Amino acid sequence: MTYSLSAAEARKLILHAQLLPAAKPAGKSLAATLSAIEHLGYIQIDTISAIQRAHHHTLWNRNPRYQQSQLNELVATGDVFEYWSHAAAYLPMKDYRYTLIRKHAIASGEQRHWYAPDKSLMKSVLRRITEEGPLMAKDFEYKGEKLGEWRSKPAKKALESLFMQGDLMISGRENFHKVYDLSERVLPSHINTSTPSQEEYARYLIRAYLQANGAGNADEIAYLRKNTKPLINTHLRNMVENQELLKIDINDKQYYAFPKSLDLLRKPLARSKLAILSPFDNLLIQRKRMQMLFDFDYLIECYLPEHKRQYGYFSLPILWNGNLVARMDCKADRKTSTLYIRHLAIESSLKNHDGFFEALGNTLPDFMRFNNCQQLQADKTTPASLLPQLIKLTQQ
Structure with missing residues (x-):
């Protein structure tokens, strides 16, 4: 099923x-x-x-x-x-x-x-x-x-x-x-140092990935793990047959999940809370997955020449209302204790700008403290018409 x-x-x-x-x-x-x-x-x-x-x-x-x-x-x-x-x-x-x-x-x-x-x-x-x-x-x-x-x-x-x-x-x-x-x-003395069998290893990769990501497929589980995909595919099938896993269709593509994971769908999501994410956050590290499931096409641009950057050197994806809705290029200046927002780019799919800026305003003070910053400066937004709303947050 x-x-x-x-x-x-x-x-x-x-x-x-x-x-x-x-x-x-x-x-x-x-x-x-x-x-x-x-x-x-x-x-x-x-x-x-x-x-x-x-x-x-x-x-x-x-x-x-x-x-x-x-x-x-x-x-x-x-x-x-x-x-x-x-x-x-x-x-x-x-x-x-x-x-x-x-x-x-x-x-x-x-x-x-x-x-x-x-x-x-x-x-x-x-x-x-x-x-x-x-x-x-x-x-x-x-x-x-x-x-x-x-x-x-x-x-x-x-x-x-x-x-x-x-x-x-x-x-x-x-x-x-x-x-x-x-x-x-x-190594602590109690740690198991026996080498796992191929079956143990495959099942570990599957369990660890699905625990952390909710749903996944063989391509995602085998990501950057050379020569593991055939073994993972075999054990995904076995785990479905043994009713350890469910097959799930998302956007006409097959995924796998633990049966108990579907219980999470009954748990409310804190949609009003905004999260400013690292480009290397576990959620984001597989870019194709983010594009397919979140419709978020993300590329970290610090490795590109400056003239080829669209969003900035180190743009941080922003999660709000269950979606990735913006990216914010930031720089923490330790000498002046200033957090610079070089560029805040809003996804075209985001329509509730007032709600977004209210949530961003609630999150920025904690983000500044995390970065040991006491001042905030904003330079640019896309669309440009939203810059006054961002500047207003710097004055609070």
Whole structure:
């Protein structure tokens, strides 16, 4: 049996699964942050600092009481660790064993990450960390030319190779610089370190994706996970046959969901709450999915030459009333404690401008505090006729 959802129902299901807009979490803030990471499965790490970095931004949108120190604290307590999801990410420690598939493939040479491994240098680096304890890339002296696309010194490449194949883990960060240590010294003793079978791995990928996203298909679940789609397809069929999953039709395309996920459709969505999202938010990371299900065609433009940018260097998608309705290019100036809104572009589908600006006005003070800003300046809107409404918010 195949269930059918309208586009609006699908968006509601997805937003509830993504914990957006955030409800005020009960209990301690640190526990709420860990709960969000475990529910979403990963939080992407990014270095761009036009505003607060993406990993902090994504968690702040799920836990309004989030503090930036909490990620370091959760790494230190062994509840969270850094590794690769579809990109560099913080992952729940309880899922550690599912990273071993990639690690073994890299260690065996079956899969390559960024760098061709320098086995001799890797052995030397590993020996130093074994003998001296945790080290950073800067602890390895190198006066030669930095090579490659990322201009990395050889020891940094060796550290990353050892990290990717599982010999090293990140025990913490100092001023955002990674501190590397032996995996056995970082891993909590109770963590399962057995390598999952292919069936276990496929079922984990399916469960994790559908828990965090409400509905999905094999293309989405296998996103940037090489050679996993056939296995995922097989287990999706098996899980439907075993009544673990439902087939769902959305916009004439087949998706899968847990039966219990449809209960979320009976839960009200906080439509009046507005959320200013990171470009690397879990909701947004698969752009084709956003275009198909939210009719939102998004491209992050910081990687484009300035003359090719339509919306701005770092435009932030805005969620309101169950839809992605705008994008706002922002810059936090730490010296002057000013949040600059370079460009607020409203989607043509949004007609209730007054309601939107009221919701934006309610959200901006919290967003400014999150970015350690006390002043707000607005430069441009699209349509241009809406600039007076935005400027009015800067004067409140």
